[in-house]
Amino acid sequence: MQDLWIFNVAFRWIHLTAAVVLVGGVLYARYIQWPAADSTLTPPQQQDQQIQINNRWRVAVAVASAFLVASGFYQVMAIALPKAGGLPAYQFLLGGKIVIALVLFFLVGVTAGRSSALAAMRQRVHLWLSLAGGLGLLILLISAVLRYLPITVP
Numbered sequence: 001m002q003d004l005w006i007f008n009v010a011f012r013w014i015h016l017t018a019a020v021v022l023v024g025g026v027l028y029a030r031y032i033q034w035p036a037a038d039s040t041l042t043p044p045q046q047q048d049q050q051i052q053i054n055n056r057w058r059v060a061v062a063v064a065s066a067f068l069v070a071s072g073f074y075q076v077m078a079i080a081l082p083k084a085g086g087l088p089a090y091q092f093l094l095g096g097k098i099v100i101a102l103v104l105f106f107l108v109g110v111t112a113g114r115s116s117a118l119a120a121m122r123q124r125v126h127l128w129l130s131l132a133g134g135l136g137l138l139i140l141l142i143s144a145v146l147r148y149l150p151i152t153v154p
């Protein structure tokens with residue numbers, strides 16, 4: 001994979017940047033933006049502000065999620081399979097990470113979305129953002145383990 005190094009750098013940069021935007025945005029919303037809005041705005045004001053925020057945040061969520069999936073699959077093909085394709089512990093952690101990432105995409109999509117079918121879920125935005133933030137941190141931990149998991153080729 002030596003000759004792919006420019007692609008490896010580019011996709012790794014995309015992957016990390018998208019991860020920073022998504023997980024950082026969720027933690028910012030949950031622990032900075034919502035508490036500040038809760039303590040200063042009336043419910044109707046909060047609702048107006050949230051519409052404006054979500055109109056912008058939704059685009060960032062869609063772009064970051066799409067880039068994470070695309071660059072993630074590149075990393076699976078270019079890095080994970082050659083490095084540890086046959087290692088059960090690596091496969092288990094990578095599979096778990098992908099499933100947790102899908103749950104995270106769903107939760108962030110719910111909190112930033114407009115779907116009337118999910119309006120009831122949006123009533124508990126603090127809960128879903130807390131859960132999404134926790135899952136984001138867990139994914140970052142799993143990613144670090146994947147990178148440094150001791151690989152012993154039999």
Ligand code: HEM
Pocket residue numbers: 015016019022023068069071072073075076079080083094098101104136139140143144146147
């Ligand atoms: C919220 C979603 C995601 C986040 C926050 C995230 C985060 C990260 C981070 C920070 C790394 C770099 C770890 C390091 O070098 O220390 C990484 C690596 C990686 N990610 Fe993701 N990722 C996400 C989604 C995905 C998805 C959907 C896939 C697969 C389809 C994927 C596959 C990979 C692979 C294969 C690596 C390389 C692991 C290794 O070095 O052995 N990621 N991810």
